[in-house]
Amino acid sequence: MNFDALYDEHFDFVWRSLRRLGVAPSDLQDVAQEVFMVVHRRLPYFEGRSKLTTWLFSICLHAARDRRRRAHVLHELADGNLDERFTDQHADACALLERRDDLELFETALASMDLDQRAVFTLFELEGVRGPELAEALEIPLGTAYSRLRLAREAFRRAVARGLVFREGRVRLGRVR
Numbered sequence: 001m002n003f004d005a006l007y008d009e010h011f012d013f014v015w016r017s018l019r020r021l022g023v024a025p026s027d028l029q030d031v032a033q034e035v036f037m038v039v040h041r042r043l044p045y046f047e048g049r050s051k052l053t054t055w056l057f058s059i060c061l062h063a064a065r066d067r068r069r070r071a072h073v074l075h076e077l078a079d080g081n082l083d084e085r086f087t088d089q090h091a092d093a094c095a096l097l098e099r100r101d102d103l104e105l106f107e108t109a110l111a112s113m114d115l116d117q118r119a120v121f122t123l124f125e126l127e128g129v130r131g132p133e134l135a136e137a138l139e140i141p142l143g144t145a146y147s148r149l150r151l152a153r154e155a156f157r158r159a160v161a162r163g164l165v166f167r168e169g170r171v172r173l174g175r176v177r
Contacts, residue, residue: 001052003040003043006039006043006052007036010053010056011032014060015028016126017057017060017122018031018064020110020122021115021122022064022115023063023067027067031063031067035059035060035063038059038063039059042059050133051129053127054129054137058138058139061115061119061137061138065115068115105164108163109155109159109160110156112158112159113152113155113156113159116148117149117151117155119138120138120145120149120152121152121153124149131146
């Protein structure tokens with residue numbers, strides 16, 4: 001596969017993966033470019049022992065970690081804006097607000113996990129990558145992958161439950177006024 005075809009076919013996957021790994025919206029373009037620079041440099045050496053998306057996710061994970069380390073050193077603040085690329089412009093206002101609230105709750109739940117748990121959760125639950133391939137992509141033992149997945153699911157459930165309780169309280173308060 002040549003680089004241009006790979007870029008066209010997998011750009012959305014890389015963008016989604018970076019976003020789900022906690023890269024701030026203001027940094028997505030730069031980090032996606034960093035990922036594709038690595039892909040361009042390493043593509044001739046890709047042996048196909050794993051799926052291409054698994055290989056790409058591994059590069060995304062390393063880029064997200066690097067960005068997080070640099071942000072910490074530079075004391076940058078994470079941008080809390082939601083990615084507006086996926087909003088439905090034809091939805092009525094209530095549906096759009098519900099979707100935005102759901103997306104915010106989803107992103108908050110993902111942000112509550114450490115990066116290792118988030119990576120396992122994203123690959124397994126959102127991208128459909130299973131067992132051995134997941135462990136290979138993250139360069140961890142299979143048992144560790146499943147353990148992190150269990151912890152990530154628990155963290156996700158707790159964060160969603162907290163968010164729903166908060167949201168319900170906010171709705172009730174809004175009606176009282």
